[in-house]
Every structure is written in structure tokens, then in C-alpha cells.
Amino acid sequence: MSKEVVVIGLIAIAGFLIGGVYSTWKTAKGLAMVLAVAAAVAVGGAIVWLVS
Numbered sequence: 001m002s003k004e005v006v007v008i009g010l011i012a013i014a015g016f017l018i019g020g021v022y023s024t025w026k027t028a029k030g031l032a033m034v035l036a037v038a039a040a041v042a043v044g045g046a047i048v049w050l051v052s
Contacts (some may be wrong), residue, residue: 007018010046014039 024032027038 003026007046007050010042014042014046017042 017035020035021032021039024035
């Protein structure tokens with residue numbers, strides 16, 4: 001797989017997770033925090049993958 005495809009996939013996953021944070025924030029703040037951390041890891045992974 002090319003580098004760009006992986007980066008786009010990770011950013012798409014991060015966007016999906018951020019949507020989950022938005023939708024669960026009022027009802028389950030703990031789960032929203034876990035999703036936010038997962039989104040941050042996905043974005044960080046995309047950046048590291050792109051730079052390497």
C-alpha cells in the first residue's frame with residue numbers, strides 16, 4: 001500500500017472517532033474521552049507515517 005493511502009485511512013478513522021466524541025459527550029463523558037485519545041493516536045500515527 002502506498003504511504004498516502006494509509007495516511008488518508010488513519011485520518012478518516014480519526015474523523016469517525018471525533019464524531020463519536022461529539023455524539024457521546026453529553027451522555028458518556030468517560031467513553032468520549034477514550035474516543036478522543038484514540039482519535040489523537042490515529043492522527044499522531046498518520047503524521048508519523050507520513051514523515052517516515
